[in-house]
Amino acid sequence: MTYSTPRGTRDLMPEQAILLEEVLEKVRLVFRKYGFEPVETPAFEELEVLEKKSGEEVRKQIFRVGESEKLGLRFDLTVPLARLMAGNSSLPKPFKRYHIGRVWRHEEPQKGRFREFYQADVDVVGSAGAESDAEVLACAKEALEAIGLKPRRIRVNNRKILDAMFAKLGLKAGATQIFRALDKLDKQGRGAVESELKGLGLSAGDVEAVMKVAGMKGSNEEKLAFVKKEFPNEGADELRALFKSLEDYGVEAEFDLSLVRGLDYYTGPVFEISGAEGLGSIAAGGRYDNLIELYGSKPVPATGISLGIERLMELLKPQRKTFTRVYVAAAKDEYRSEARRMVAKLRKAGISAQTDLMGRKLGKQFEYVNSKGIPYAIVIGEREMKEKKVTLRDMKGGAEKSLTFEEAVKALA
Amino acid sequence: MTYSTPRGTRDLMPEQAILLEEVLEKVRLVFRKYGFEPVETPAFEELEVLEKKSGEEVRKQIFRVGESEKLGLRFDLTVPLARLMAGNSSLPKPFKRYHIGRVWRHEEPQKGRFREFYQADVDVVGSAGAESDAEVLACAKEALEAIGLKPRRIRVNNRKILDAMFAKLGLKAGATQIFRALDKLDKQGRGAVESELKGLGLSAGDVEAVMKVAGMKGSNEEKLAFVKKEFPNEGADELRALFKSLEDYGVEAEFDLSLVRGLDYYTGPVFEISGAEGLGSIAAGGRYDNLIELYGSKPVPATGISLGIERLMELLKPQRKTFTRVYVAAAKDEYRSEARRMVAKLRKAGISAQTDLMGRKLGKQFEYVNSKGIPYAIVIGEREMKEKKVTLRDMKGGAEKSLTFEEAVKALA
Numbered sequence: 001m002t003y004s005t006p007r008g009t010r011d012l013m014p015e016q017a018i019l020l021e022e023v024l025e026k027v028r029l030v031f032r033k034y035g036f037e038p039v040e041t042p043a044f045e046e047l048e049v050l051e052k053k054s055g056e057e058v059r060k061q062i063f064r065v066g067e068s069e070k071l072g073l074r075f076d077l078t079v080p081l082a083r084l085m086a087g088n089s090s091l092p093k094p095f096k097r098y099h100i101g102r103v104w105r106h107e108e109p110q111k112g113r114f115r116e117f118y119q120a121d122v123d124v125v126g127s128a129g130a131e132s133d134a135e136v137l138a139c140a141k142e143a144l145e146a147i148g149l150k151p152r153r154i155r156v157n158n159r160k161i162l163d164a165m166f167a168k169l170g171l172k173a174g175a176t177q178i179f180r181a182l183d184k185l186d187k188q189g190r191g192a193v194e195s196e197l198k199g200l201g202l203s204a205g206d207v208e209a210v211m212k213v214a215g216m217k218g219s220n221e222e223k224l225a226f227v228k229k230e231f232p233n234e235g236a237d238e239l240r241a242l243f244k245s246l247e248d249y250g251v252e253a254e255f256d257l258s259l260v261r262g263l264d265y266y267t268g269p270v271f272e273i274s275g276a277e278g279l280g281s282i283a284a285g286g287r288y289d290n291l292i293e294l295y296g297s298k299p300v301p302a303t304g305i306s307l308g309i310e311r312l313m314e315l316l317k318p319q320r321k322t323f324t325r326v327y328v329a330a331a332k333d334e335y336r337s338e339a340r341r342m343v344a345k346l347r348k349a350g351i352s353a354q355t356d357l358m359g360r361k362l363g364k365q366f367e368y369v370n371s372k373g374i375p376y377a378i379v380i381g382e383r384e385m386k387e388k389k390v391t392l393r394d395m396k397g398g399a400e401k402s403l404t405f406e407e408a409v410k411a412l413a
Numbered sequence: 414m415t416y417s418t419p420r421g422t423r424d425l426m427p428e429q430a431i432l433l434e435e436v437l438e439k440v441r442l443v444f445r446k447y448g449f450e451p452v453e454t455p456a457f458e459e460l461e462v463l464e465k466k467s468g469e470e471v472r473k474q475i476f477r478v479g480e481s482e483k484l485g486l487r488f489d490l491t492v493p494l495a496r497l498m499a500g501n502s503s504l505p506k507p508f509k510r511y512h513i514g515r516v517w518r519h520e521e522p523q524k525g526r527f528r529e530f531y532q533a534d535v536d537v538v539g540s541a542g543a544e545s546d547a548e549v550l551a552c553a554k555e556a557l558e559a560i561g562l563k564p565r566r567i568r569v570n571n572r573k574i575l576d577a578m579f580a581k582l583g584l585k586a587g588a589t590q591i592f593r594a595l596d597k598l599d600k601q602g603r604g605a606v607e608s609e610l611k612g613l614g615l616s617a618g619d620v621e622a623v624m625k626v627a628g629m630k631g632s633n634e635e636k637l638a639f640v641k642k643e644f645p646n647e648g649a650d651e652l653r654a655l656f657k658s659l660e661d662y663g664v665e666a667e668f669d670l671s672l673v674r675g676l677d678y679y680t681g682p683v684f685e686i687s688g689a690e691g692l693g694s695i696a697a698g699g700r701y702d703n704l705i706e707l708y709g710s711k712p713v714p715a716t717g718i719s720l721g722i723e724r725l726m727e728l729l730k731p732q733r734k735t736f737t738r739v740y741v742a743a744a745k746d747e748y749r750s751e752a753r754r755m756v757a758k759l760r761k762a763g764i765s766a767q768t769d770l771m772g773r774k775l776g777k778q779f780e781y782v783n784s785k786g787i788p789y790a791i792v793i794g795e796r797e798m799k800e801k802k803v804t805l806r807d808m809k810g811g812a813e814k815s816l817t818f819e820e821a822v823k824a825l826a
Contacts, residue, residue, distance in 0.1 A: 002496075002500040002710065003459060003496050003499070004500065006455060006459060006482070006484050009455035010455070011452060011453065011454050011497050012451075012452060012453035012454075014450035014452060016453075032765055033763065034765070034767070035736070035765055037427035037430070037736060038427060040424065042418050042419060042529055043486075043517070043529060044476075046416060063479055064478070065476055066476055080424075083415075086415045088426075091426075094770045094771060097427065116455055127770040127771050129770060129772055131749075131770045134753075142760070248750050248753035248754050249753060249756075295415060297415065322448075323445035323449075323450060324448040337657070337661050341662075344663055347446045347447065347555070352446045352448055353448065354509070357537060357542060357545045358507060358540050372505060
């Protein structure tokens, strides 16, 4: 009997793990280019810390850790950041951090949904201005482009606008449920959302009003002017400033009054980037100016965005099976030592190289080279040793060249 | 009230997190150069999987996860590898994998010892030959050099030699305790180890015999010839082959009969790399040919080595506080938009850049630049805008140049 991974978790074999590393490396480079710095936090936190932010639903999803100790695996990277910022209030502001790490949620696994997954977040803490919302959004967009995923739509909204609108309609109480219903507009369509709203007890007139606003067409400026007139609040001005900053960065976004996003802690702009048609959200976030003070500090404004790495990886094809560039094959046992010395020299030249570790004959060595997809082989046999040359074989086409070893190194570099 | 991290865990703030990322990046590049490929496994495994390898002592160190489910956080990266290999027996061999990840041990935290820490492992699965022991050892040595830690001593021994020696002395029963006592020779000295051996019930003669062998001086060849004569077994020949392979790689190692290493599963060569005087082990490993079959497959030979990343980080000084190369400072609010457009162009050119996100005046912007240790600033003020130039300031010396923006980009690239 062999053993499998725990439910909702999985191993990444080399091809997938290589893809993951390459994705994370590209994302990390973009995050750095935008002036974000890394932090690391523990995989688990005090349960009290985790439960402060989370609603009942999230609480049930926490994997508990330890027997006597009250610990739980983190379910996102925002709670650890809030805990960290509250405990280090003297850090220079803005505190621009990125964090790439695993999080865990004890929920029902589904296709493409795991209990253990990576998130890659950037957040700006300490700045209340729309420049920071633009900064995280532009950064996420470039990170997605860096891994080859062309963002299709960038939608933004503002919680303050939604609040003002619902207050005017007198719908404050059921706001959360209405938000949730509206959030499905993109996926389920108008009819389904309307029935859901009616099911929540909204009058036909209220449903009509909500849907009219959520479904508004027009330019960002037209929509902003409308909401500013109908529901006076600062949210529209914040979005104007956001669009202006985004424009400086060359990023286009659209004001979408039906965009809601999980509600528990967003206080201002919310945003979502979607990929190719029908693929839904590939990055999302928003402003959360009230979260950090929950952890015991004075109020600190913050905004951030999160890339769901597993989702991104589903959309990408592995590009390579191996990092190895060349395999040095010894035709006879007495050349094995020479093969190892060549491998050492290749590695010294920065070239990823391997040689046989199994005592195998040439044919079997080539089977391995092919099974791993290694692109080149250097062969040393009797003739090669006598002529002080090597044979460099291109494994794809099979073309061979007789070269000195130094020439082969140059050709591979 | 603010909250701290759980006992034995910690946050890494940017300076330390940058160091960690740089260390891991360098290590990863070396691992790849040696032809190892990454895998990822879950943070937790079935308790049954974890407890298969571990002795009682390790079992107590497992952090349990979940309430009804019997899961535990992994305490090393070898058990997950063994589980994975047993379940995927058709993978091409040798399977050369690296794995860099966190592990967790519920033990008493001490200075430099945490309950959560990183390991970076390379292992070769499927090959019984000394070439693979040499491969992982040479790879670990180069990884240490790559992060700037000159290995001081590389010591090797072979469990088969120890077994043969103890069998001849009739000490088989207490072997584990004797191994443990011997393992302290390097740290505690001869006297302490001799008393401990006597305390274990060894006769004065046996103690003398054990100590004579463990403390042997001479060249590797002299020591190997001695043990081969005194305790005939294949261990000495394996080490000869290991030394030969290491020599091809340009790696010097010394045969040290007192080197033991944790015993539960090593079956052949064991090795340890130590850093500067008194710093002890910075990488260690060995051959474990019997572990994988414990997880339900046919026997598969394997060897590997592990770098303790926290230990390595203690030995290194952070090299930088930020990834940001330049800060674009707008002297007046009306230039902020221009500053953002410049930042966007700098990033496009691959240069890490930031601008103000706090609506701050110039003086405060420079305080931030200094607090973060950002090396360059581009300043745009009235004069600069009029002359269509920027001021490029070297924050270290304070030297300033008046350049076109394009010239500044070139100077920073």
